[in-house]
Amino acid sequence: xxRGHSATGSRPRRRSIPVPECVPIRGAAGSISQxxxxxxxxxxxxxxxxxxxxxxxxxxxxxxxHVDSVLRDIAAIxxxxxxxxxxxxxxxxxxxxxxxxAHIIFMRSGQLRMVQTGHxxxxxxxxxxxxxxxxxxxxxxxxxxDALIITLPAWWAMQRFLDGLLILPDLxxxxxxxxxxxxxxxxxxxxxxxxxxxxxxAQGLTMIADLMRTALAACVxxxxxxxxxxxxxxxxxxxxxxxxxxxxxxxxDAAASLKCxxxxxxxxxxxxxxxxxxxxxEIRLVTAQYQLMHTNDRVSEIAYGVGxxxxxxxxxxxxxxxxxxxxxxxQGRSAYLPH
Numbered sequence: 001x002x003r004g005h006s007a008t009g010s011r012p013r014r015r016s017i018p019v020p021e022c023v024p025i026r027g028a029a030g031s032i033s034q035x036x037x038x039x040x041x042x043x044x045x046x047x048x049x050x051x052x053x054x055x056x057x058x059x060x061x062x063x064x065x066h067v068d069s070v071l072r073d074i075a076a077i078x079x080x081x082x083x084x085x086x087x088x089x090x091x092x093x094x095x096x097x098x099x100x101x102a103h104i105i106f107m108r109s110g111q112l113r114m115v116q117t118g119h120x121x122x123x124x125x126x127x128x129x130x131x132x133x134x135x136x137x138x139x140x141x142x143x144x145x146d147a148l149i150i151t152l153p154a155w156w157a158m159q160r161f162l163d164g165l166l167i168l169p170d171l172x173x174x175x176x177x178x179x180x181x182x183x184x185x186x187x188x189x190x191x192x193x194x195x196x197x198x199x200x201x202a203q204g205l206t207m208i209a210d211l212m213r214t215a216l217a218a219c220v221x222x223x224x225x226x227x228x229x230x231x232x233x234x235x236x237x238x239x240x241x242x243x244x245x246x247x248x249x250x251x252x253d254a255a256a257s258l259k260c261x262x263x264x265x266x267x268x269x270x271x272x273x274x275x276x277x278x279x280x281x282e283i284r285l286v287t288a289q290y291q292l293m294h295t296n297d298r299v300s301e302i303a304y305g306v307g308x309x310x311x312x313x314x315x316x317x318x319x320x321x322x323x324x325x326x327x328x329x330x331q332g333r334s335a336y337l338p339h
Contacts, residue, residue: 039063040059043059043062043063043065044056044059046062046065046066046067047059047062047065047067047087049067049069049078050067050069050078050080050103050149050151051089051099051103051133052099052101052151054089054090054091054099054133055089055090056087056088056089057087057088057089057090058086058087058088059085059086059087060085060086060087061083061084061085061086062082062083062084062085062087062141063083064081064082064083065080065081065082065083065085066080066081066082067079067080070191070195071195072190072191072193072201072204072205073198073201073202073205073294074152074153074156074202074205074290075150075151075152075190075201075205076150076151077148077149077150077151077187077190077191078148078149078151079146079147079148079149079191080145080146080147080148080149081145081146081147082141082145083143083144083145084141084142084143084145085139085140085141085145086138086139086140086141087138087139088136088137088138088139089133089136089137089138089139090136091133091134091135091136091137099133099134100133100134100153100154100155101133101151101152101153101154101157102130102131102132102133102151102152102153102154102157102162103130103131103133103149103150103151103152104128104129104130104149104150104152104187104208104212105123105128105129105130105131105147105148105149106128106147106148106149106150106183106184106187106188107123107124107125107126107127107128107129107146107147108125108146108147108148108184109125109144109145109146110124110125110141110142110143110144110145110146110147111123111124111141111142111145112129112139112140112141112142112145112147113138113139113140113141114129114131114137114138114139115137115138115139115140116131116132116135116136116137116138116170119170121170121172123172124175125175126174126175126180126181126184127172127173127174127175127180128172128173128174128180128183128184128212128215129171129172129173130157130162130171130172130212130216131171132154132162132171132234133154134154134233134237134272148184148187148188148191150187150190150205150208152205153286153290154237155241155283155286155287156290157209158237158238158241159241159287160206160209160210160212160213161209161210161212161213161216162216170220170221171216171220172219172220173212173215173216173219174219177215177218177219179211179214179215180215182211183208183211183212183215186204186207186208186211187208189204190204190205190208202294232258232260232264232268233268233269233272235258236254236258236265236268236269236276236279239253239254239257239258240254240279240280240283241283243307244283244284244287244306244307245305245306245307246307247307247308247309248309249280249307250276251265251266251276251277254276280307281317282321284306284307284308285306285317285318285321285322287306288302288303288306288314288318288326289318289322289329291305291306292326292329292330293329299311299326299327299330302326303315303326314326
């Protein structure tokens with residue numbers, strides 16, 4: 001995808017959509033100009049390019065909002081610039097789709113107020129914040145906002161740096177943490193990589209994940225864990241990730257681990273539009289797909305490694321999910337990798 005400017009170095013020139021007419025509105029982010037109706041769809045599309053499959057509510061302002069995006073290995077990286085805006089997101093409910101992701105937000109200028117799970121945090125230049133897209137959130141930005149956002153599949157983020165933190169509020173790493181500027185610089189460098197430098201992109205994302213794991217452990221107050229009714233789906237996600245390679249794992253096992261009833265597991269999954277087994281298989285399949293794309297391990301090793309006890313069952317589910325056999329995807333993986 002084309003880029004209009006660099007995400008590293010001096011502050012880039014902002015490209016904005018021209019707005020012939022605006023209506024001033026006063027909101028929590030200050031004085032926000034409400035764009036004319038014809039422009040709203042364009043602004044929503046820009047927001048949706050970052051926060052995919054996540055209904056946008058109460059949009060105000062954002063007439064100058066612009067997003068440049070690139071694909072880097074497993075991630076999409078977005079450079080967002082904007083004037084004042086505010087909107088809310090319901091939280092993704094389709095856990096097999098693009099909304100099932102984590103966003104690492106690197107603030108470059110301006111202010112961004114994040115409200116998630118009843119906790120509010122105003123981010124300023126140099127701050128880093130992890131937003132879990134499966135939970136509702138509200139974003140309010142000021143004029144001159146400039147941020148880099150790395151969007152990662154939730155299963156990948158959980159395996160590498162979220163773990164038990166995914167059900168905690170306020171996943172914030174402050175500008176004063178010693179590794180914060182290193183991570184921000186690395187994120188910009190990955191954004192600016194040539195599209196064909198897939199090896200560097202993969203290595204860079206792994207480095208960021210390793211640094212984020214250490215930073216979150218140092219900066220997040222684990223005493224502020226969510227009440228169980230708020231964090232139940234997070235607990236199920238964490239249980240699945242920890243037991244992904246265990247054949248035969250069931251909702252009964254999850255209930256025993258989370259100290260709740262099996263009925264609670266079923267109801268929680270149903271409220272998010274899925275079932276425990278469907279959710280488990282989805283995460284196993286997308287993990288297998290990633291390994292097919294990025295390793296030379298045998299298909300059978302990958303299938304058994306993500307918890308399938310039957311190779312034929314894996315093959316059937318994989319073809320149904322991706323429309324092609326695992327072997328065919330491996331043989332033609334250059335066609336599936338981002339360019």
